[in-house]
Amino acid sequence: MRLKVLIVPFFIVMILILSIGYIKPDFDTIQIKKAEKASKELKVTNIDTVTNNISSLNSALDTQLETEKFAYQYLPEVLDQEQVIDAFNFLANQSGLAITKMDLDRPIEVLAPEPVIAAPARVS
Numbered sequence: 001m002r003l004k005v006l007i008v009p010f011f012i013v014m015i016l017i018l019s020i021g022y023i024k025p026d027f028d029t030i031q032i033k034k035a036e037k038a039s040k041e042l043k044v045t046n047i048d049t050v051t052n053n054i055s056s057l058n059s060a061l062d063t064q065l066e067t068e069k070f071a072y073q074y075l076p077e078v079l080d081q082e083q084v085i086d087a088f089n090f091l092a093n094q095s096g097l098a099i100t101k102m103d104l105d106r107p108i109e110v111l112a113p114e115p116v117i118a119a120p121a122r123v124s
Contacts, residue, residue, distance in 0.1 A: 061068060085102065092099050
């Protein structure tokens with residue numbers, strides 16, 4: 001008879017242990033995943049607005065082809081660095097400065113290193 005009285009509290013304790021030990025961690029991971037999903041959805045909406053803005057700018061440029069052609073008449077197709085250097089020297093001389101050295105280099109593009117594959121070790 002005493003064993004029957006102890007079975008019900010034992011099952012209640014076991015249910016509590018199982019719910020705290022196994023269900024609670026899953027609930028926490030679900031909350032973390034929901035937060036990650038919300039942040040990714042925010043990023044997606046930002047990307048969508050950017051793509052919509054780009055498409056609207058492209059359509060606006062397509063409707064104003066004459067203005068675009070007019071602007072390209074005054075813009076050089078190739079960057080003429082000699083003209084820029086001459087203008088810079090002229091402005092420096094006008095203000096009383098002396099230019100001793102000037103380098104016009106393109107920025108160096110940093111490439112990712114290629115993975116190194118190690119040779120298999122020899123076993124003697």
